Amino acid sequence: MNTLALQNLSYGMYVIGTTDGEKLTGCVVNTVVQAASAPALVTVSVNHKNLTNQCLKKHKLFSVSILSEAADSGVIGTFGFHSGRDTDKFATVPHSLTTSGMPVLNTGTCGWLECRVRDSFDLETHTMFIAEVLDAERLDGVPMTYSYYHRVIKGASPANAPTYVPQSAPVELPVSVAAPASAATWVCDVCEYVYDGEDGPFESLPDDWVCPICGVSKSQFSQK
Ligand SMILES: Cc1cc2nc3c(=O)[nH]c(=O)nc-3n(C[C@H](O)[C@H](O)[C@H](O)COP(=O)(O)O)c2cc1C
Known part of the structure; x- marks a missing residue:
């Protein structure tokens, strides 16, 4: 099996927003995929070790900020390489709340979704959440692809990302x-x-x- 083929799969770049009790939190994911249209359903794969995983299982509600090519790499760093367990990620990032109180980024996004978890499947390392889209907004900007993040921004992915490739x-x-x-x-x-x-x-x-x-x-x- 040539697992390098998996590196040719394409993805977008997203920030999941949710709550940990009273605190807003979330993380970067590249695994949001539309699974159905009527009703609109999306899937997202979140590592068991991520605080965001526990929050999605508990609160069921989350937002998806669809990152644009104008997204600040520092925001990707905060949400993608630090845990909400020791970082107040939304404290320094301009954001608004959806009607359900889920945080969406104000800049560097070309749209957002507000979602409710309908079902989930625990895989060995990740939970795959299936969620219904409750609300959505499309904004200006070009969506950032996972490839753009690697090629142009020269960013990497941590071990908790399902698409992680060890350096060796x-x-x-x-x-x-x-x-x-x-x-x-x-x-x-x-x-x-x-x-x-x-x-x-x-x-x-x-x-x-x-x-x-x-x-x-x-x-x-x-x-x-
Ligand atoms: C480009 C990129 C893509 C990522 N994709 C995912 C993903 O799809 N699923 C996931 O669980 N983590 C993914 N991560 C890793 C999480 O964002 C990271 O582990 C984060 O620190 C988790 O924070 P939390 O503990 O506050 O939930 C990705 C990170 C980056 C930088």
């Missing part, structure tokens, strides 16, 4: 998206962002420079 695994990118041979080799230990040399040599970056994806300092980069 042989990643074969199509020729058109392969990194140039001279690509920088300083890699973020937290989110695997590869510094591309845009701001000069890595060693010369100022001490207050932070990873554009997950926000950690220079000291958490390793040379590979």
Whole structure:
């Protein structure tokens, strides 16, 4: 079996919004898929270890902010590489509430859905939630694809994402998206962002420079 074929599946980029008791929380996912149209149903796959998984099982209600290409990579870092267990993710991110009180991002989105969980299936590592779309809004912007996030923003996915590929695994990118041979080799230990040399040599970056994806300092980069 050539599991590299799975890397050719296409996805979008989303922020799930929900509540943990009184607190708003959520996480980045790339696994929202429309499963039916009448009624409109979507599926989303969320890792058992994510706080968001427990919240969806408990509260059943959630929002989906559909990220656009204008989305801030720092927001993806906050929602995709930190847990709501120790980070108040919505505290610093402009958002509005749907009629059910679910948080949706105000910027960097080209639409949102408000959903209620109808059913769920526990897989080995993830729960696949099936949810009915209660409300939705389409906004301006080009939807960000998972491929755009990797190719243009040069972001990575953490182990909790179902599409995670360990760094040691042989990643074969199509020729058109392969990194140039001279690509920088300083890699973020937290989110695997590869510094591309845009701001000069890595060693010369100022001490207050932070990873554009997950926000950690220079000291958490390793040379590979
Ligand atoms: C690009 C990207 C895609 C991701 N896709 C998923 C996904 O589909 N399902 C999932 O469970 N986690 C996914 N994650 C990981 C979660 O966002 C991450 O584990 C988050 O820290 C969980 O936060 P929580 O503990 O507050 O729920 C993704 C992260 C990134 C950056």
